[in-house]
Amino acid sequence: MDIAPESGDAGAAQAGLKGINDVAAHLGVTHRALRFYEDKGLIEPARVGNTRIYSRRDVARMQLILRGKRLGFSIREIREFLDLYDADPTQLEQMQHLVTQIRLRTRQLERQRAALETTIAELKSMEQQAGARIAELIRCSS
Numbered sequence: 278m279d280i281a282p283e284s285g286d287a288g289a290a291q292a293g294l295k296g297i298n299d300v301a302a303h304l305g306v307t308h309r310a311l312r313f314y315e316d317k318g319l320i321e322p323a324r325v326g327n328t329r330i331y332s333r334r335d336v337a338r339m340q341l342i343l344r345g346k347r348l349g350f351s352i353r354e355i356r357e358f359l360d361l362y363d364a365d366p367t368q369l370e371q372m373q374h375l376v377t378q379i380r381l382r383t384r385q386l387e388r389q390r391a392a393l394e395t396t397i398a399e400l401k402s403m404e405q406q407a408g409a410r411i412a413e414l415i416r417c418s419s
Contacts, residue, residue, distance in 0.1 A: 294323075300331045304339055314342055317352055319359060349382055 297308050304311075311329070314320050320338050322329040331339075338359060345355040358378070361371040 295331045295336065297322075297329045297331070300336055300339070303336065304343060306339075306343070311339070314339065317356070319352070319356060349386070350378065354378060 295303070297311055301308050301311055311320070311322075311331075315322060315329070319342055320331075320335045322331045322335050324330065341359065341362075342355055345358065350358075358371065358375060361374050362368065364370070
């Protein structure tokens with residue numbers, strides 16, 4: 278639900294301003310998460326008294342932040358990406374930086390996947406060996 282500032286400015290509602298409850302529900306995050314990203318300087322909601330008012334830009338930035346977190350990027354990396362977005366209206370530099378970061382993250386995840394596959398294979402081997410030993414012990418005790 279859009280909200281208008283206490284001044285009764287109906288234009289604010291049309292501008293897409295939202296309160297923290299609406300933004301948190303829309304994004305599926307807690308109020309605490311929104312305040313965390315505000316404290317980190319990644320979003321800058323306006324204030325009406327003690328009430329945070331989020332613009333469409335704030336919501337869009339939060340969507341980018343949450344996507345970055347889901348993809349495993351650090352707060353520092355997300356900040357760099359958002360700073361480039363603000364500094365480069367053509368978004369060329371931002372896109373080039375994004376591609377570089379995506380490639381780095383993909384390689385990191387591929388290394389993690391290989392390590393997980395090795396660990397899983399080792400665990401399965403250990404399970405087979407333990408199962409064989411259990412079967413042998415049962416046969417011997419009968």
